[in-house]
Amino acid sequence: MAWxxxxxxxxxxxxxxxxxxxxxxxxxxxxxxxxxxxxxxIAEATPAVSSGAAALAEEAAAExxxxxxxxxxxxxxxxxxxxxxPLPFLLLRSESASSSQIEGLTSGARAIAVAELGGGxxxxxxxxxxxVRSMQAALALADDLTADALLAMQRALLEASAPSIAGRWxxxxxxxxxxxxxxxxxxxxxxxxxxVPALIDDLVAFSARGDVQxxxxxxxxxxxxxxxxxxxxxxxxxxxxLVHALLRRRxxxxxxxxxxxxxxxTDVGGYFxxxxxxxxxxxxxxxxxMSRSALAAVVNGRQLAAELRSVRARxxxxxxxxxxxxxxxxxxxxxxxxxxxxxxxxxxLGLSPANAARPLAPLVEAGVVRETTGRDRGxxxxxxxxxxxxxxxxxxxxxxxxS
Numbered sequence: 001m002a003w004x005x006x007x008x009x010x011x012x013x014x015x016x017x018x019x020x021x022x023x024x025x026x027x028x029x030x031x032x033x034x035x036x037x038x039x040x041x042i043a044e045a046t047p048a049v050s051s052g053a054a055a056l057a058e059e060a061a062a063e064x065x066x067x068x069x070x071x072x073x074x075x076x077x078x079x080x081x082x083x084x085x086p087l088p089f090l091l092l093r094s095e096s097a098s099s100s101q102i103e104g105l106t107s108g109a110r111a112i113a114v115a116e117l118g119g120g121x122x123x124x125x126x127x128x129x130x131x132v133r134s135m136q137a138a139l140a141l142a143d144d145l146t147a148d149a150l151l152a153m154q155r156a157l158l159e160a161s162a163p164s165i166a167g168r169w170x171x172x173x174x175x176x177x178x179x180x181x182x183x184x185x186x187x188x189x190x191x192x193x194x195x196v197p198a199l200i201d202d203l204v205a206f207s208a209r210g211d212v213q214x215x216x217x218x219x220x221x222x223x224x225x226x227x228x229x230x231x232x233x234x235x236x237x238x239x240x241x242l243v244h245a246l247l248r249r250r251x252x253x254x255x256x257x258x259x260x261x262x263x264x265x266t267d268v269g270g271y272f273x274x275x276x277x278x279x280x281x282x283x284x285x286x287x288x289x290m291s292r293s294a295l296a297a298v299v300n301g302r303q304l305a306a307e308l309r310s311v312r313a314r315x316x317x318x319x320x321x322x323x324x325x326x327x328x329x330x331x332x333x334x335x336x337x338x339x340x341x342x343x344x345x346x347x348x349l350g351l352s353p354a355n356a357a358r359p360l361a362p363l364v365e366a367g368v369v370r371e372t373t374g375r376d377r378g379x380x381x382x383x384x385x386x387x388x389x390x391x392x393x394x395x396x397x398x399x400x401x402x403s
């Protein structure tokens with residue numbers, strides 16, 4: 001069957017600002033009822049995907065699965081085969097940064113790493129860190145995708161920056177484009193907030209299906225989520241976290257977070273156009289965009305993995321320390337966390353605070369890390385080669401600046 005397209009219904013509009021605060025021309029524009037989307041249920045719908053889009057989705061799914069399997073045999077560091085090593089964590093962080101960049105939130109690798117230490121971070125880095133937490137929640141809840149799981153993803157994203165709307169369905173009308181005064185003239189007006197719970201229950205039922213090709217399934221679930229727009233904020237980032245939850249639940253990416261958003265960054269306009277086409281009942285564009293993004297993500301991810309392996313091999317050549325020295329465990333930690341302080345070193349290596357600086361000495365001498373603050377207290381050490389690899393990954397994904 002053809003994919004159902006959106007309808008619309010008239011909804012009375014009640015202005016939210018006192019008339020004396022709004023110019024007359026704006027008041028006249030936002031009078032009378034507005035048209036809100038009527039989003040069809042899709043739990044039992046069967047997508048009619050073209051042969052070309054289906055073939056592209058199959059190719060992308062095979063590459064994602066192959067990339068995921070490679071991490072069990074060609075890890076960039078210890079324990080990558082179970083998803084706990086440096087590459088899976090760095091890919092998750094990079095995917096979170098790329099997803100945030102789609103929303104206009106840009107932050108460099110160092111700023112994000114500093115934010116993870118808990119101090120001195122930029123606002124953008126803190127917001128990206130919230131997205132890291134949302135991705136982690138999505139992966140942890142992948143095998144039990146419920147309405148509560150979606151709420152948990154958005155709560156993890158916004159609880160530090162916007163606690164009043166975190167973990168709650170929106171309670172008012174939202175719109176995309178137009179102006180801030182009302183929905184009249186907006187590019188898209190999502191469904192009325194009273195419709196959200198039932199639409200989410202339907203989306204959860206669709207997400208539980210196993211009879212739709214994985215990337216087709218993932219692309220359509222994501223597009224439906226963005227169409228429903230169930231939150232007051234964080235819809236895009238939560239919707240892209242849902243992509244990773246589905247890739248994990250369907251068994252395509254069990255070890256790593258394939259940086260699909262990094263692929264989307266290569267053509268953000270095409271991504272938004274595909275979401276618009278979805279609302280008109282066209283499924284091929286979003287399937288093709290998601291598939292091409294997954295293919296680009298695999299290429300970029302493989303390059304990052306190769307660069308990290310090269311960095312770690314160079315460290316093995318230049319660091320002079322006993323094989324049982326804690327310096328080697330610190331080297332492994334730096335692949336995952338390229339900016340550290342003494343508290344992080346002590347906690348992660350199981351050392352006393354007084355001994356935390358000892359494993360740093362051979363790494364500093366070899367040029368693996370350097371102290372960046374010049375202070376006696378609150379000192380930070382960073383591994384420039386790892387940060388450079390992460391920023392190169394971001395540049396390849398289409399990001400242009402860091403804050």
